[in-house]
Amino acid sequence: MHPVTAIPASPWLxxxxxxxxxxxxxxxxxxxxxxxxxxxxxxxSRYVFHTPIIWADELASLLFLWLAMFGAAVAFRRGSHMRMTAFVDKARPDTRSFLDLLAIVAALTYLVLIVHPAYDFAVEEMMVTLPAMDISNVWRASAIPVGVGLILAMALVRLASFANRKLAVMVVVAAALLVGALVALQPVLAGLGNLNLLIFFVGVVGLLVFSGVPIAFAFGLATLGYIGLTTSTPVGVVIGRMDEGMSHLILLAVPMFVFLGLLIEMTAMAKAMVDFLASLLGHVKGGLSYVLIAAMYLVSGISGSKAADMAAVAPVLFPEMKRRGFKDGEMVALLSASGAQTETIPPSLVLITIGSVTGISIADLFTGGLLPGVVLAVMLGIVVWWRCRRNTQAVDRKATWRVIGKTLVIAVPALALPFVIRAAVIEGVATATEVSTIGIVYSVFVGFFIYRKFDWRRVWPALVETAALSGAILLIIGAATGMAWALTQSGFSRQLAEVMTHLPGGAMGFLAVSIVAFIVLGSVLEGIPAIVLFGPLLFPIAKQLGIHDVQYAMVVVLAMGIGLFAPPFGVGYYAACAISRISPSEGLKPIAGYMLALTVGTVLIALIPWLSIGFLR
Incomplete structure (x- = not known):
């Protein structure tokens, strides 16, 4: 989200x-x-001193919600909330200015509508006690109304800073009249049934997103409209779902890995790794694109969050890729596509969720997930080769073995980082959430004592940047969780399962429709909510049709991954853009080829069961 003006117009503002x-x-x-x-x-305390701190997770969860809301506020002030600017960037200056104003008013409308429900939510949580810390949950829940209030104040300052005050007043009045008109039409909307799903979650979301409204606020407004105008459910429930979506402790890996990525660059570890990788593939056209694909495969699943995986890889490779002439859109498109490619790589939270809700062996799912990830990596590599075959991007002369060996020795402490992280998870030293802190401590040690590069002046800006980036991502996830819950309550899931039971074409027809359905579902529900919702309904149908459980799981997970990382609705795509600090509009054209390749790869996995079950005992 771009600021309307870089500096407020008056000294008071x-x-x-x-x-x-x-x-x-x-x-x-x-x-x-x-x-x-x-x-x-x-x-x-747990691994070294064998005396676990029983309240550590509760305190981390309490602080995390505050971090998410304060980070979202910092992102709003900096204008770094993600928005689709494909049409905004092409508009005339006066139209672009109007759309920027519309984005502020839309955000302001959403904040005004939820500020009171957010306060009520915090008050209700006063009666809940955190068991380990023995304090009221209001200490945690208050983060939402405080954060909403701060962003609301920032939106008012931003609105008051708009140059054309008359136009600003007109747009605010128009927004108020529109809300009033929709409230007046509530009886009509309530009678439309599931047609409201198309109106709000396709029509309203699409209109707001393509108008340049920040993604989180577009999702939030559509959900509020659907819940408030077409159901009898209290609007305050949306705040609870937002809290639920932003409070998963596994998501704490996102800011930790964002900071780890900044730290790797700050301590010269990134340069050491890139120098070594460049010595291997610098003479190959598009060489670092292949490195990006392989790196995402290797780190995937360490954090349990695709956003965290991308945050660990992108800061290392993107600066060097830019130096070699890669365009921003191409880089963010490949990063997003590689996030979808690695959805089946163990240990994957989505695969664990499938096992827990369907009874499929998690060990079988982990075994079956490795080869599909390779298949999709090959498909992405083919697209990279095709696009780079005639490119004039900078390439280096082929390095000698002596140069490769020298850069390898220098890079060993940096290259050891992913192995240290993965070993800590495998050996049970740390959970997927905690393991990033081991990486942070390791990076600080390597920066101080091996590479001897650690700039204290950059630590504070890195902490602020981490909070802003994480807040922007987490607010989108919170809004998307509320939207997913609204879809669940509509009965849409059971209706979809009923339709898919009677599809023509047998197993192949069922797989084909499953791919399409889960691409769509992945774009709005993400992996875990969609699996919890549809897994128990659809997996028995697949089994009746003779489809192996593990194969169907791979097809479903990969299809959802495509939806999750495909614009214009995929949350993962906007997370990739936020991590890369690249406008979403930049990646729209180049990502199409990658998504087509991923779809072809998913179809191959659907057609060839051996790719999923060939290594099962």
């Missing part, structure tokens, strides 16, 4: 903006630092 900056950036940075300390202390 400038002071307000500065104060809001201090009120959000300082706590956000300190919260990132506190989370690192709490998580690492939990690992050390």
């Amino acid at each position: 400038a002071r307000c903006d500065t104060v809001l900056g201090y009120l959000t950036e300082i706590p956000a940075a300190l919260l990132v630092l506190a989370e690192i300390c709490v998580l690492f202390a939990g690992v050390a």
